[in-house]
Amino acid sequence: MIADAATGVALALRGEGGPYALSGVLRQEDTLTPAAVRVLGADALAPYAMEHLAAPFGADDEAVVRQALAAFPPKADASEVSVWSYRGLVEASHTFLPGAGRQWPAVPEADTGWVGSEPWPKLSHQVSQLAALALPGLAPGLAEQLAARTDDLARGFVRAVRRRDWPQAAGLGRWLARLPDVPRTLGLDSGLAFVRQLGGADPRVTLHIVAAQRFHGRGW
Structure with missing residues (x-):
C-alpha cells in the first residue's frame, strides 16, 4: 500500500495520471x-x-489526514525522527491545505539540538528518514540547522551511493537539493540521476528524486 501511494504521489508530481486526490490513492475505509x-x-x-x-481537497481527503494524525501521534519516548515526521504531516496540512473552517492540530514542538551533535553517519541516517520535510516551506528551523552540516550530509550521500543504499541516498539527495551551498564537487544532479537509475525500482526512491526535480530543480 505504501509503495502504491508513493507511486501515486510521484506520478502526480510528474503531471501524469490525472489530478491527484489523497483519498483516491489511500481510501478512508482501508x-x-x-x-x-x-x-x-x-x-x-x-x-x-x-x-x-x-x-480540490475535499472532505474524504481531510478524513484520511485526520485519521492518520489521530491514530499515530508520537509517544512521550518517541525518537526525534518520529516527532519530526509527525510534525511534518501537521505542518503540511497547515501549509498546503489552507481553507476556511479547517482546524488542524497545532504544529507540535520538535527539538533541533540533535542536528548539531550527532556524528555524520547517524545524522545522515536520520535526515534521510525525514526526506518528506524537504518540501518547500516546511520545517524552516530544521533546514537552517541542516544547512550548517551540508558537508556532512554530502559525505553521507556519497557513502550511501557507494553502499548502494538507494533509499538513504535518495533521501539525503532530496534534502541536499533544498539546502544552499552544496559542494559543486559532489555532482548532485548526476548523483541523483544515478540513484534513480539504479534504485528506481523502489517507489519511495523514485518519489524522492522526482520531488527534488519538481520542487528544487535538481537531478534532471
Missing part, C-alpha cells in the same frame, strides 16, 4: 490507510503544494 499516511508523512500531501496537479 484499515491500513492511517499507517500508510503516517509513513509517507508530508509527502502524502506533496501534490497539493502544486495546486495545478491536484484535485
Whole structure:
C-alpha cells in the first residue's frame, strides 16, 4: 500500500495520471490507510503544494489526514525522527491545505539540538528518514540547522551511493537539493540521476528524486 501511494504521489508530481486526490490513492475505509499516511508523512500531501496537479481537497481527503494524525501521534519516548515526521504531516496540512473552517492540530514542538551533535553517519541516517520535510516551506528551523552540516550530509550521500543504499541516498539527495551551498564537487544532479537509475525500482526512491526535480530543480 505504501509503495502504491508513493507511486501515486510521484506520478502526480510528474503531471501524469490525472489530478491527484489523497483519498483516491489511500481510501478512508482501508484499515491500513492511517499507517500508510503516517509513513509517507508530508509527502502524502506533496501534490497539493502544486495546486495545478491536484484535485480540490475535499472532505474524504481531510478524513484520511485526520485519521492518520489521530491514530499515530508520537509517544512521550518517541525518537526525534518520529516527532519530526509527525510534525511534518501537521505542518503540511497547515501549509498546503489552507481553507476556511479547517482546524488542524497545532504544529507540535520538535527539538533541533540533535542536528548539531550527532556524528555524520547517524545524522545522515536520520535526515534521510525525514526526506518528506524537504518540501518547500516546511520545517524552516530544521533546514537552517541542516544547512550548517551540508558537508556532512554530502559525505553521507556519497557513502550511501557507494553502499548502494538507494533509499538513504535518495533521501539525503532530496534534502541536499533544498539546502544552499552544496559542494559543486559532489555532482548532485548526476548523483541523483544515478540513484534513480539504479534504485528506481523502489517507489519511495523514485518519489524522492522526482520531488527534488519538481520542487528544487535538481537531478534532471
